[in-house]
Amino acid sequence: MLRKEKDRLLLILVFSLAGGIFKIAGGIIYHSKSVLVDALTSMANLASLVLILAFMKKSSMPPDENHHFGHVRLKFGGSIFTLMAYSFVAGIALMEVLSPKAYTVSLGAPVMAALGLICYLVAISLSKESRGGPLGYYATFTVSEVIEGITVIASSLTGAVYSYIFDYLGSIALTFYIFYELLKSFKDLTLKVSDIAPPLRIVEGIKKSFESRGLSVEELKMRYIDEKTLEGHMIIIMDKNNMEDFEEALSEAKREAKEKYNAEIFVEFDRKKDNVK
Numbered sequence: 001m002l003r004k005e006k007d008r009l010l011l012i013l014v015f016s017l018a019g020g021i022f023k024i025a026g027g028i029i030y031h032s033k034s035v036l037v038d039a040l041t042s043m044a045n046l047a048s049l050v051l052i053l054a055f056m057k058k059s060s061m062p063p064d065e066n067h068h069f070g071h072v073r074l075k076f077g078g079s080i081f082t083l084m085a086y087s088f089v090a091g092i093a094l095m096e097v098l099s100p101k102a103y104t105v106s107l108g109a110p111v112m113a114a115l116g117l118i119c120y121l122v123a124i125s126l127s128k129e130s131r132g133g134p135l136g137y138y139a140t141f142t143v144s145e146v147i148e149g150i151t152v153i154a155s156s157l158t159g160a161v162y163s164y165i166f167d168y169l170g171s172i173a174l175t176f177y178i179f180y181e182l183l184k185s186f187k188d189l190t191l192k193v194s195d196i197a198p199p200l201r202i203v204e205g206i207k208k209s210f211e212s213r214g215l216s217v218e219e220l221k222m223r224y225i226d227e228k229t230l231e232g233h234m235i236i237i238m239d240k241n242n243m244e245d246f247e248e249a250l251s252e253a254k255r256e257a258k259e260k261y262n263a264e265i266f267v268e269f270d271r272k273k274d275n276v277k
């Protein structure tokens, strides 16, 4: 990582942390349950930023004794531990919501929530500048923090001015939202590690790369290794009469699959069957 990139990352961490601290203050010192639940998600969000970056770094390690195919899939470790962090705070939020005793919200709560939101907006705009990288991913991730931030400013403000009930309702809504997001993310992750095949268009495109070079593809099985990396297992009927052209066509087609679709194709050969054709 570049020096500038590292400084930016540090700034993002500092602003995210500051945002979380303002929210914790709003929740605990100024007695707002909705701001407290929001503070919990901010902490989980911060933990996920660190986790995602750590696993990203691990996933770029070259193959070794224990990981013959490289470490690409270690990337999912970041997502898995992020889900653990959010599940943990979801449990704490649920405990808060399940004790409906009357309380009084101070006006400091919406003020703290607003300060927290400002910190998050800075962090997001900083991470958006590094487009495409892992931080760009973090930026989209954190947009939900902004929605939550606006929600709890409204609920804690009405909670302080009118009745704690508004604040309490805000905390319930946010807790439901965490569980909803968790469910969505668990489903998404399960699908991603399930050896899911790419769209038919890609499978056909790769077949064409081989067939247009005179190779007869008997079978092609494909799966995603991570969000962007594909792996394919192919059976080709070998033509023994023209080995040189055959080998050249094969390596060209493989290169095209790699460049066009980021797909690594493993080829197995089958002998031409005499009874066919």
Ligand SMILES: [Zn+2]
Binding pocket: 064, 065, 066, 067, 071
């Ligand atoms: Zn390893």
